[in-house]
Amino acid sequence: MSAPEAAALAPTARPARRRRRIDLLLWFCGAWLAVLILAAITAPMLGLQEAQDAAKTLLEPVYQPPSLGSTHPLGTNALGLDMLSRIIYGARVSLTVSISAVLIGTFVGGTLGVIAGYLRGKVDRVIGTLTNTLLAVPALILLVALATVLRPSALNMALALSLVAIPGLIRVTRANTLAFAQREFVTVARALGAGRARVVFRELMPNVLLSVVPMCLVYVSALIVAEASLSFLGIGLRPPQPTWGNMIGEGLNGKMEDYPHLVYVPAAVLFLTVFSFNLLGERMRKRWDKREVSL
């Protein structure tokens, strides 16, 4: 609300220039994510080189280093599969798995958190104990344990990864619920006749979930890394299906020294994506925090 006023009052150009530079970074991150997501969605239509089936790449060069002009702009791997194509198909897996994990986590964690924060009492204690139990187990160990039990499908990965996001989301939604439940509109809704379920899902959830959107973006980036870690360790999705993690894993056994692009290309993409999600989440959090204060 006060932003345009402040800009109009600013006597010098310096603050304005500084703001523009920050925006540039944000736009870059947004554009990167947009391109990546768009490419991942439209991957089959892009006419990409072979990403999975090594039988079709018998005639292709192996370990070709990246060269932007060629048919393999980001190079090829040990089987002659195209790296660009593998990155994009890997993005499909990595993004779908981590985003759906966060969605599952937000729904489950959000519901439990709001219920705990609104009902308090015994329910709160039970959910609190559950949260602390999950938090007490190191995330990676939990994932490794789950990955060894579950079959490595995309759905199972998403479910396992959502367990990492759930406890944090329960905590934050619970805390936000405590604040919102004090507001008069909840009391008014009850006076109008709203029952518990309605208060939780219609009054509290829309408000609370909106306030955790920034955190969800940060979780997406964390889960992309977690998924990549599992794939790298060979307990996530397995080759030939490409994911960023198992692509980095291809550089193991000394191959990275001879063909560094095997690792650098997927690692750079991973870095940029994680950075972008984090930055976006952080910026959104700041903007919303400001609005909370001005309220």
Place this chain on the structure above:
Amino acid sequence: MAGTGKTHLREAGSTLLRVEDLQVEFPAKGGRRVHAVSGISFDVAPAETVGFVGESGCGKSTVARAVMHLPAPNSGVVNLDDTELGSLSAKKLRETRVAMQLIFQDPMASLNPRRKVKDLVQEGVEIWHRGGDRRALEERTRELLDDVGLDSATVWNRYPHELSGGQCQRVSIARALMMRPSLLICDEILASLDVSVQSQMLNLLKRTRAEHGLAMMFISHDLGVVKNISDRILVMYLGKVAEVLEVEALDRETVHHPYTQLLLASVPRVTGERIKPSVAGAAQDLPSPLNPPSGCRFRTRCPLATDRCAQQEPQLEEKRPGQFIACHHVS
């Protein structure tokens, strides 16, 4: 300052709301208890407005919420139309208390920020599926919005943050009226509005009260406003009733409870002279409701206090026609 007396209650059949010995306590740190409301009785007749005055922290708002059972009082009887709310099942209670509607002080916090005005006003109907057909519902909603002084065409699709405080308060009133309540509980609804909007709201309330035949509990710290709108006034002090009076009593020469006198003396007047606080005790704070004074709770600030006030709690007695005062020394 007892207010434990019930002599001021009218016959059971003639009242819409009858509250007896209402007690609300909250747990505080160290196992202590906040005695927010300690044994208040009052009644509200159909189409009557009862004003509640007292300082901040005297338990006015707690009374409002306890009457609604949001949350339920620790003890006491709340009868609405001869139905005892405390004896009802949760579901029946939700159904019954729709006949009472609450409006709060903070206009913004009273409206869900993620809902549009039309959805806010129709919320209650939506809960009970009382809508009938959508056309009639929309028509009634628009009518009510226009009635409370909003332009229904403009605000229909607005969110609360796009409205002013006064407009939000009008939306709250329309939302309450949508349920066709018989009792409207207004909890300090003017306190956060500026003076010109306050008088508009007072006029609006008076008009809607007449049109809908509403009874009202009007809670305020401002004696002037309460006098303007009420038929009867309940003066509260630290969770007790100090005095119950017909509003006419304020205009005639009469005796009052020392606390009522203090309140009357503190109503600002525009004069050329500098006004000194004339009544003793005016500048003091409310004692802690964690550990209220024994006997008469007002005695720590009362110019008339004696030993008797510390030992014996005064009861509400009719000291003048239409005036019930809980004080040993006023006769």
